[in-house]
Amino acid sequence: MYKLVCLAFMLLWNFSFSGLLCQNTRSDSIMIDMITREGTENSKTEDLAFWLTDYSGHRLTGSRNASRGFDVAGKLLNDFGIENIRLEVENRLHHGGWDNLKAYAAMTAPYYASFCVNPVAWTGSTRGMIRGRVVLVDIASEQDIEKYRGKLKGKIVMIPPDISEIRSREMMKAKSQREFRAEDFEKPDSPVQPSQHEEEITDSLSTILQKKIVEFLRREKAGIILRESFTLYPNVPSAGGSDYSIGDPEPVPELNLPPEAFGRVERLLRHGIEVRMEIKVKNKFTINDRVSNLIGEIPGGDPELKDEIVLIGAHLDSWHGGTGAGDNAAACVVMMETMRILKTIGIQPRRTIRIALWDGEEHGFLGSSGYVQKYLFDPVTKTRKPEYSRFSVYYNMDNASGKFRGIYLHGNTEAQTLFETWLAPFNEKGCSIVSLKSYGNTDHVVFDEINLPAFIFIQEHNEHSRAHHTIADTYERLNITDLQNNAIILAYIVYKSAMNDQKIPRKTPVNTF
Numbered sequence: 162m163y164k165l166v167c168l169a170f171m172l173l174w175n176f177s178f179s180g181l182l183c184q185n186t187r188s189d190s191i192m193i194d195m196i197t198r199e200g201t202e203n204s205k206t207e208d209l210a211f212w213l214t215d216y217s218g219h220r221l222t223g224s225r226n227a228s229r230g231f232d233v234a235g236k237l238l239n240d241f242g243i244e245n246i247r248l249e250v251e252n253r254l255h256h257g258g259w260d261n262l263k264a265y266a267a268m269t270a271p272y273y274a275s276f277c278v279n280p281v282a283w284t285g286s287t288r289g290m291i292r293g294r295v296v297l298v299d300i301a302s303e304q305d306i307e308k309y310r311g312k313l314k315g316k317i318v319m320i321p322p323d324i325s326e327i328r329s330r331e332m333m334k335a336k337s338q339r340e341f342r343a344e345d346f347e348k349p350d351s352p353v354q355p356s357q358h359e360e361e362i363t364d365s366l367s368t369i370l371q372k373k374i375v376e377f378l379r380r381e382k383a384g385i386i387l388r389e390s391f392t393l394y395p396n397v398p399s400a401g402g403s404d405y406s407i408g409d410p411e412p413v414p415e416l417n418l419p420p421e422a423f424g425r426v427e428r429l430l431r432h433g434i435e436v437r438m439e440i441k442v443k444n445k446f447t448i449n450d451r452v453s454n455l456i457g458e459i460p461g462g463d464p465e466l467k468d469e470i471v472l473i474g475a476h477l478d479s480w481h482g483g484t485g486a487g488d489n490a491a492a493c494v495v496m497m498e499t500m501r502i503l504k505t506i507g508i509q510p511r512r513t514i515r516i517a518l519w520d521g522e523e524h525g526f527l528g529s530s531g532y533v534q535k536y537l538f539d540p541v542t543k544t545r546k547p548e549y550s551r552f553s554v555y556y557n558m559d560n561a562s563g564k565f566r567g568i569y570l571h572g573n574t575e576a577q578t579l580f581e582t583w584l585a586p587f588n589e590k591g592c593s594i595v596s597l598k599s600y601g602n603t604d605h606v607v608f609d610e611i612n613l614p615a616f617i618f619i620q621e622h623n624e625h626s627r628a629h630h631t632i633a634d635t636y637e638r639l640n641i642t643d644l645q646n647n648a649i650i651l652a653y654i655v656y657k658s659a660m661n662d663q664k665i666p667r668k669t670p671v672n673t674f
Contacts, residue, residue: 223258243457251531258449270437281415282402346596390417400480463511476522482632487561498648510659529604554665557605563621564643567594575666
């Protein structure tokens with residue numbers, strides 16, 4: 162009799178569990194269908210891409226256009242019905258504000274040729290239109306500086322690339338030629354090799370010399386500095402900034418020229434042919450050192466879980482010249498579209514879903530690190546703040562518009578099975594990689610460093626490495642279809658994170674801090 166009762170109980174339990182499992186599976190299938198339908202038939206990714214690129218323009222931190230971009234994003238989130246929208250000042254930018262108002266450069270002898278140029282951010286203006294011959298300055302060591310003393314006042318000075326710049330271009334070429342391979346994400350990270358440390362030391366020495374050269378040219382009152390900026394697009398100069406801080410003397414104006422223009426002038430000069438140019442650059446400095454993040458929410462409804470946070474984010478700041486489309490309006494589009502989809506289909510999340518569009522990522526994760534210090538962790542006292550225990554997960558995107566192929570877990574083995582399950586419905590679309598590898602150099606690392614679950618998506622290779630930080634980083638580089646697909650996948654992952662009984666597991670063993 163006892164055995165019969167036990168057998169009946171086991172059959173009943175198995176039947177109930179199977180029924181619950183089927184019910185959950187059906188529920189997930191319905192939710193995926195709802196998200197996919199909304200993200201496909203009513204997608205706003207194309208509109209979002211337009212407003213954040215063509216309409217907003219570049220979003221260099223501290224610039225007038227950056228403020229414009231954050232205002233535009235805030236209004237769009239408001240239109241989607243996202244709640245608790247606010248702009249929070251989280252950090253300071255030592256450069257202050259800077260805007261380029263004019264940039265023109267042309268070779269006038271031995272014949273006329275106009276050049277495509279991009280001013281170096283936080284450098285000064287020319288004194289109106291300057292005209293004159295170009296002086297090629299070869300400085301390989303600090304001792305070489307002396308031979309130019311007293312000879313460069315008001316001159317158009319051309320500085321050839323140094324060893325670190327040459328190495329950088331070779332790395333860019335190699336990266337752009339590498340094909341996407343799923344097996345690249347299967348093995349753990351390799352330790353840093355000694356040769357890499359040697360390269361870092363060489364780069365550091367090169368940077369020190371470059372700073373001394375620029376300071377020498379400022380004291381000599383050079384008219385303008387011309388630099389070669391290598392990119393993978395023909396006749397496309399890159400962006401970049403100087404080491405200016407508020408209160409410093411205004412730096413000598415600098416222009417980035419593409420290799421085609423720079424190389425032509427350099428070869429003419431090395432053949433003893435005089436080159437003359439006319440250049441006008443006008444820039445404006447402002448004491449605008451605020452780094453502000455745009456925050457919005459879909460509030461949680463579970464009495465016990467509503468204060469826990471599922472955070473998604475991407476940096477809205479960019480470099481100038483282009484419109485920061487791939488880096489990183491594309492990711493902001495996906496994050497905003499994810500919020501719109503979830504809000505539109507009427508989900509009632511248990512946890513609060515929060516979006517953060519970061520500022521100052523290009524200058525050392527200023528916005529995201531400011532957020533961490535405000536809400537999660539005090540780096541001075543090494544203490545956790547109240548929201549630390551209520552934090553569930555952060556999802557980041559920062560690799561242009563390539564389609565999602567999976568997710569980096571940063572060694573979080575405890576979360577591996579969970580994400581394999583959540584990504585399973587999208588495996589047939591090519592999103593199947595759950596890699597324990599780490600990926601750095603963007604905002605999620607400031608969360609990972611304090612032992613909070615923070616992940617970035619693995620993306621298909623596209624034109625990102627070619628347009629990255631150049632004037633070619635515009636709407637034309639975006640793949641709208643892939644952005645739609647990414648938003649659908651992220652919306653489901655965010656939904657599951659907000660509804661799951663438990664927060665996303667943290668890594669163990671954890672670091673002590």
